[in-house]
Amino acid sequence: MSEKTKPFEKELIIKSSTDNLSVIRDFAKNAAKESGFSDDEVGKIVLAVDEACTNVIKHAYKYAPEGEMSVKIIYDTSKFSIVISDEGADFDPGLIPEPNLKEYHKQKRIGGLGMFLMKKLMDEVIYREKVNNKNEVILVKYMV
Amino acid sequence: MADFNVQVRGVGHVSIVDLKGYLDAHTAPELESTFNKLIEASNYKVVVNFDELAYISSAGLGVFMAYVETMRENNGDIKFANMKDNVYSIFDLLGFPMLYEFFKDEVEAIEKFNNQD
Numbered sequence: 001m002s003e004k005t006k007p008f009e010k011e012l013i014i015k016s017s018t019d020n021l022s023v024i025r026d027f028a029k030n031a032a033k034e035s036g037f038s039d040d041e042v043g044k045i046v047l048a049v050d051e052a053c054t055n056v057i058k059h060a061y062k063y064a065p066e067g068e069m070s071v072k073i074i075y076d077t078s079k080f081s082i083v084i085s086d087e088g089a090d091f092d093p094g095l096i097p098e099p100n101l102k103e104y105h106k107q108k109r110i111g112g113l114g115m116f117l118m119k120k121l122m123d124e125v126i127y128r129e130k131v132n133n134k135n136e137v138i139l140v141k142y143m144v
Numbered sequence: 145m146a147d148f149n150v151q152v153r154g155v156g157h158v159s160i161v162d163l164k165g166y167l168d169a170h171t172a173p174e175l176e177s178t179f180n181k182l183i184e185a186s187n188y189k190v191v192v193n194f195d196e197l198a199y200i201s202s203a204g205l206g207v208f209m210a211y212v213e214t215m216r217e218n219n220g221d222i223k224f225a226n227m228k229d230n231v232y233s234i235f236d237l238l239g240f241p242m243l244y245e246f247f248k249d250e251v252e253a254i255e256k257f258n259n260q261d
Contacts, residue, residue, distance in 0.1 A: 018170035022147075025199075043230055050201045054169040113202035113238060120237050 005035055007076045016057045016067035016086070024053050024071055028082065031073045035080050044121040045141060051114035052084045052137045060088025060135055080141045085134040150178050157261070158254050159187045164196040167204035175204065179211040188220025191253040195226040200234055212244070225250040
């Protein structure tokens with residue numbers, strides 16, 4: 001990074017429809033680019049945010065498209081954090097064990113991959129159960 | 145809305161599935177419906193061409209996991225071709241190269257099926 005971007009915060013409040021995933025990806029992509037990440041890192045951040053929001057739509061709102069979710073991005077020059085919160089049903093993706101991938105494929109388990117990917121793509125994945133009646137997933141990428 | 149398109153071509157006994165655009169939780173049901181139609185028509189030899197696919201999330205990868213056994217049980221398979229590096233890296237992270245065949249070009253994947261016949 002040649003010139004450091006000033007710290008910023010941005011928030012997108014959006015309904016829990018899978019139709020909105022492309023809007024969420026564009027929002028994350030623009031903020032990650034603005035923070036100076038390489039194309040490769042931007043791609044990882046965008047996918048991790050997609051996976052986290054897909055989990056919210058699927059598990060917290062059971063595909064009901066009228067739920068509300070917030071995607072807040074906080075960039076402070078040392079780290080880039082995305083806080084995804086919802087007011088849907090409680091779920092703890094942190095409890096999903098890391099799959100043995102060979103067994104995973106054999107068992108045709110097609111859920112749980114999103115959480116696995118998020119952990120691989122980001123430096124930190126923090127899950128907070130029901131803070132102010134909201135579930136929160138925080139994805140963190142440190143600036144190098 | 146995510147831009148996604150799926151089309152099927154036949155090359156001999158092999159079905160080529162061309163993917164275009166963004167494959168995510170919103171568009172994955174379209175791909176599921178394509179696989180259901182292939183199974184209904186007893187077309188089990190499938191090559192997925194990723195040449196124009198820009199993006200995939202785990203919802204898209206899950207579709208292949210859900211259908212590959214049915215294809216294999218019927219003397220077929222799902223083989224992958226023409227994948228861009230950024231898309232391949234996601235398949236790689238999730239361990240797909242252990243269990244699926246990847247080809248640089250769809251012609252090689254089609255030949256592999258034809259040599260097995």
